[in-house]
Amino acid sequence: VIDMGQAEHSVITTCAYCGVGCAFKAEMKGQEVVRMVPWKDGKANRGHSCVKGRFAWGYATHKDRITTPMIRASISEPWREVSWDEAIAYAASEIKRIQAKYGRDSVGGITSSRCTNEETWLVQKLVRAGFGTNNVDTCARVCHSPTGYGLKTTIGESAGTQTFDSVMHTDVAVIIGANPSAAHPVFASRLKRRLRQGAKLIVIDPRRTELVDSPHVKAAYHLPARPGTNVAVLNALSHVVATEGLVDEEFVAARCEALAFQQWRDFVSLPENSPEALEAVTGVPAADLRGAARLYATGGNGAFYYGLGVTEHSQGSTAVMAIANLAMATGNMGREGVGVNPMRGQNNVQGSCDMGSFPHELPGYRHISDDKVRHEFELDWGVTLQPEPGLRLPNMFDAAVDGTFKGLYCQGEDVVQSDPDTQHVAHALASMECIIMQDMFLNETAKYAHVFLPGSSFMEKDGTFTNAERRISRVRQIMEPKGGYADWEVTCLLSNALGYPMHYKHASEIMDEVARLTPTFSGVSFERIEELGGSVQWPCNAEAPEGTPIMHVGEFVRGKGRFMITKYIPSEERSTRKFPLLLTTGRILSQYNVGAQTRRTPNVAWHSEDLLEIHPHDAEDRGIEAGDWVAVQSRAGETVLRADVTERVQPGVLYTTFHFPESGANVVTTDSVDWATGCPEYKVTAVQARRVTQP
Numbered sequence: 055v056i057d058m059g060q061a062e063h064s065v066i067t068t069c070a071y072c073g074v075g076c077a078f079k080a081e082m083k084g085q086e087v088v089r090m091v092p093w094k095d096g097k098a099n100r101g102h103s104c105v106k107g108r109f110a111w112g113y114a115t116h117k118d119r120i121t122t123p124m125i126r127a128s129i130s131e132p133w134r135e136v137s138w139d140e141a142i143a144y145a146a147s148e149i150k151r152i153q154a155k156y157g158r159d160s161v162g163g164i165t166s167s168r169c170t171n172e173e174t175w176l177v178q179k180l181v182r183a184g185f186g187t188n189n190v191d192t193c194a195r196v197c198h199s200p201t202g203y204g205l206k207t208t209i210g211e212s213a214g215t216q217t218f219d220s221v222m223h224t225d226v227a228v229i230i231g232a233n234p235s236a237a238h239p240v241f242a243s244r245l246k247r248r249l250r251q252g253a254k255l256i257v258i259d260p261r262r263t264e265l266v267d268s269p270h271v272k273a274a275y276h277l278p279a280r281p282g283t284n285v286a287v288l289n290a291l292s293h294v295v296a297t298e299g300l301v302d303e304e305f306v307a308a309r310c311e312a313l314a315f316q317q318w319r320d321f322v323s324l325p326e327n328s329p330e331a332l333e334a335v336t337g338v339p340a341a342d343l344r345g346a347a348r349l350y351a352t353g354g355n356g357a358f359y360y361g362l363g364v365t366e367h368s369q370g371s372t373a374v375m376a377i378a379n380l381a382m383a384t385g386n387m388g389r390e391g392v393g394v395n396p397m398r399g400q401n402n403v404q405g406s407c408d409m410g411s412f413p414h415e416l417p418g419y420r421h422i423s424d425d426k427v428r429h430e431f432e433l434d435w436g437v438t439l440q441p442e443p444g445l446r447l448p449n450m451f452d453a454a455v456d457g458t459f460k461g462l463y464c465q466g467e468d469v470v471q472s473d474p475d476t477q478h479v480a481h482a483l484a485s486m487e488c489i490i491m492q493d494m495f496l497n498e499t500a501k502y503a504h505v506f507l508p509g510s511s512f513m514e515k516d517g518t519f520t521n522a523e524r525r526i527s528r529v530r531q532i533m534e535p536k537g538g539y540a541d542w543e544v545t546c547l548l549s550n551a552l553g554y555p556m557h558y559k560h561a562s563e564i565m566d567e568v569a570r571l572t573p574t575f576s577g578v579s580f581e582r583i584e585e586l587g588g589s590v591q592w593p594c595n596a597e598a599p600e601g602t603p604i605m606h607v608g609e610f611v612r613g614k615g616r617f618m619i620t621k622y623i624p625s626e627e628r629s630t631r632k633f634p635l636l637l638t639t640g641r642i643l644s645q646y647n648v649g650a651q652t653r654r655t656p657n658v659a660w661h662s663e664d665l666l667e668i669h670p671h672d673a674e675d676r677g678i679e680a681g682d683w684v685a686v687q688s689r690a691g692e693t694v695l696r697a698d699v700t701e702r703v704q705p706g707v708l709y710t711t712f713h714f715p716e717s718g719a720n721v722v723t724t725d726s727v728d729w730a731t732g733c734p735e736y737k738v739t740a741v742q743a744r745r746v747t748q749p
C-alpha cells in the first residue's frame with residue numbers, strides 16, 4: 055500500500071493524530087506523499103513515531119474525500135453539488151435568516167481540535183464577531199475541559215506543566231486514567247526508557263493496561279480503582295501524605311496559600327479519607343494505597359501523567375484538582391522531572407482551548423466578562439462583543455431540542471459519533487434548521503447537515519498545532535487543498551458573506567493577530583518558530599523569548615498555589631440490580647478516535663472492530679464465550695459488541711474502544727457530566743450484558 059518510490063523533495067510538518075505532536079519529514083514526489091519519516095530534530099519525538107503518524111496518512115487522498123460543496127433544503131433530500139460561491143452564499147443567508155427569525159443567540163459554532171490554531175482562532179472569531187454570540191465550544195468540552203478548570207483553579211494555567219523530555223528526570227511516574235502505550239505511544243517509549251533506568255511506576259486504572267506488566271518496566275503498584283472512584287483514591291493517597299509527615303512543608307509554606315492548605319490538610323486527614331475507609335469504595339487494598347502514596351511522596355521526583363480516565367467523570371474537575379493538590383503538597387512542582395501533565399488526546403486540543411474556543415473564555419483563558427480584555431478584542435476586531443458566556447456544546451443540543459437553537463457551523467467534528475447519548479444528539483441536530491458541516495468526509499453528523507463544505511487535511515495547509523507540552527509546532531502545506539481551499543480560507547469566505555470581512559493572505563497573518571491579542575503568545579510568529587527550530591512552547595513573550603519548557607518555576611502562574619477541598623461524591627452511574635456492570639472506554643494503538651481517518655488507511659488491517667472486554671467470571675455467569683456477540687444495555691440505549699474474555703478487566707467492569715461507528719459505544723453512554731464543566735462521564739456507564747446470536 056505504501057509507495058516506496060524515490061522522493062523528489064521533502065517538507066517538515068507535524069503529525070495530525072495525538073497530542074504528542076511528532077514532527078515528520080514528508081517525502082514527496084510532486085503532489086504525492088512517498089513516505090512519512092519521523093524527523094530526528096523534532097523536539098517532541100526526536101526521530102521516533104508510531105504506526106499512526108508513520109503509516110496512517112492515506113486518508114488524505116482517499117476516494118471518500120468530498121471535494122465539491124453541497125447543499126440541500128432539508129435532510130430528507132439528496133445532496134446537490136454546487137459551486138463554492140453558491141454554497142457559501144446559501145450558508146450565510148441561512149444564518150442570517152435564522153438569526154432574524156429566532157434571535158442572535160439561536161446559532162453557534164464548534165471548533166475542531168484536529169484543525170490548526172489559526173483555523174480555530176478564526177472560527178471562534180467568526181462566531182463572536184460575525185454571528186455576534188458567544189455560542190462557541192470545542193470538542194475539548196467532551197475530553198479535557200476539567201483540566202482547564204482544575205489546573206486554572208489550583209495553579210493558574212490550563213496546561214501541562216512540563217516538557218516530554220522532563221520524564222527523563224522523573225523518579226516516580228504516576229499514570230492515572232491514561233494508556234500512553236495506545237494513545238501517546240512516543241511518550242510511552244520515553245517513559246519506558248526512564249523506567250528501564252530505574253524509575254518507579256504507579257498505575258491507577260481499572261484495567262491492566264500494557265504498562266502494568268510491560269517487560270522490564272513492571273509497575274511497582276497497580277491500583278485498579280473501580281470506575282468512578284478516582285477522587286476517593288486520590289484522597290486516600292493525600293490522607294497518607296498528610297498524616298504520615300510526608301508533606302513538603304518548606305515548599306508549601308513558600309509557594310501555597312496557607313489557609314487553603316490547612317483546610318485541605320484537615321479535610322484529607324479525616325478518618326473517612328483513610329485508605330482503610332476507602333478500600334471498599336475503590337476496590338484497592340489499603341496497603342497498596344499506603345505504599346503508593348509513600349513511594350510518590352518519598353521516591354524523589356514524582357510526576358503525574360493523566361488522561362481522559364481522569365477528566366471524563368462527573369468528578370473530573372475534582373480529580374484534576376486532587377492531583378494538583380498532591381503535587382503541591384509533596385513539592386513536586388516547578389522543576390524538571392515533576393509536575394502535573396494532562397495527556398492531551400488530539401493533535402491540537404491544547405491549541406483549540408488556547409485559541410478561545412470556550413463560550414466563557416476569550417483566547418488565553420480570559421473570561422469574556424472581563425471588560426478590559428473584551429475591549430482589547432473589540433478594538434482590534436471592530437465589533438462589540440457580548441459580555442455574557444454563550445452555550446456549551448451539550449447546552450446547544452438541549453436548546454435545539456427545546457426549539458431555541460436553530461443553526462450550527464461545525465468544523466471538523468463528528469458530534470453524532472463522538473458525543474455521549476447519541477440519540478439525544480441526533481434529536482438535537484434533527485431539530486435545527488441549518489447545519490453547516492465542514493469536513494473531509496460525509497460523517498455521521500453530516501447526515502443531519504444542510505450545507506457541506508469540503509475540509510482539508512493537515513497536508514493541505516499551513517499553520518500550527520499545539521501539543522500536550524504546550525509546544526506550538528509548524529504544520530506546512532505539502533499539497534494543494536483537494537477542495538480548493540484550506541479550512542481557514544473557508545471560514546474567511548463564510549465570514550465575508552455574512553458581512554464581517556476577514557482578509558488574511560496567509561495563515562501566518564492569523565498567528566500575528568493571535569500574538570497581538572494573547573499575552574502568552576506575544577512572542578510567537580511563524581518566523582520566530584522557524585528561528586527556534588520549528589517549534590516553541592508557550593508562554594513565549596518578552597519575558598520568555600525562547601519559550602517556557604517548565605512552568606511554575608519559583609512561583610505559580612496564579613501566584614500562590616491554591617489547595618482545593620476534593621470531597622468524593624459517588625457517580626450516579628453505579629451498579630444496580632438492573633445494570634450490575636460498569637462499562638468504561640479507551641483507545642487502541644492503531645486506530646484514532648472515531649476512526650474517520652485511520653479506518654481509511656492500512657491501519658484498519660490491525661484492528662477492524664471494537665471489542666468488548668469482559669472478565670471470565672462475568673462471562674461465565676452470562677454464558678458468554680470469546681467471540682460471542684454481546685448486547686450491552688444502559689439507561690440510554692443498547693449496542694452489540696463481540697466479546698473478548700480477559701482478565702485485563704476486573705470482575706464487574708466492561709471495557710471497549712470507540713473507533714468504529716458500527717459498535718456505537720456512545721449509544722450507551724449517558725447524560726451524566728462533570729459538575730464544573732459539563733464534560734460527559736464517558737468512563738462510567740452502568741450496564742447489563744447478555745449474549746445474543748447476532749448483532
Ligand code: SF4
Binds near residue numbers: 069071073103104107
Ligand atoms: Fe506521534 Fe502521536 Fe502521531 Fe503517533 S499519533 S506519530 S505518537 S503524534
